[in-house]
Amino acid sequence: MNPRLKRIGHLTGRRQSGATLLVALMMLLIITLLALSSMRGVSLESRITGNLKQQKNLTSAAEAGLRIGEQKIQCPDCKAILQPISVPANTNGDTPTRFGVNDGGVVNAVSATAYNGVRIQWYVVDITSLVSPNSQNSCALLNVAKSNCHRYYEINACASTVLCTSDAVTQRVILRSVVGVSN
Numbered sequence: 001m002n003p004r005l006k007r008i009g010h011l012t013g014r015r016q017s018g019a020t021l022l023v024a025l026m027m028l029l030i031i032t033l034l035a036l037s038s039m040r041g042v043s044l045e046s047r048i049t050g051n052l053k054q055q056k057n058l059t060s061a062a063e064a065g066l067r068i069g070e071q072k073i074q075c076p077d078c079k080a081i082l083q084p085i086s087v088p089a090n091t092n093g094d095t096p097t098r099f100g101v102n103d104g105g106v107v108n109a110v111s112a113t114a115y116n117g118v119r120i121q122w123y124v125v126d127i128t129s130l131v132s133p134n135s136q137n138s139c140a141l142l143n144v145a146k147s148n149c150h151r152y153y154e155i156n157a158c159a160s161t162v163l164c165t166s167d168a169v170t171q172r173v174i175l176r177s178v179v180g181v182s183n
Helices: 003-074
Strands: 110-113 119-126 150-160 172-182
Touching (some): 003 150
Antiparallel strands (some): 110 119
8 A cells, every 4th residue: 555645644633633633522412402402392381280279279378268258158156167356247338349458338348368378358239229220328227127138248369479469579369259149
């Protein structure tokens, strides 16, 4: 074999060793970028899952607050399942604009803390005059049989990790229901 060809082949191999290192570094960089982007996706997905779980917990807690409010309307002197709630559902026609605001009537903005740190607040508003304007604001004013007299109550429940009146940033769920009660 020609010694000159051997020498050229030997030089060509040395020149390519730097290119191999460069290609290996580029592949390592690409793999690192793919790993970082997948880790971002996983962390975002875990945040979304956590928010969905908290939203479901808050919805369940607000639903429980509505049920407690309905129980208080049906049986004002009964003890609630979730303690410490033993306030009777006496509203005196109050129509608050939000939790914690009182316009002179008695509002039961009652608070309780569930097992997972969720705070539940609820209040009851007598809306009989809004639903049936002919009732003259009270069944007691009508001279009708008690079986024909219906009262309507609006129950508002709020669930959050803090009190619903504390800030406007924390995630919360507010539910409302209207209950008709015949005397």
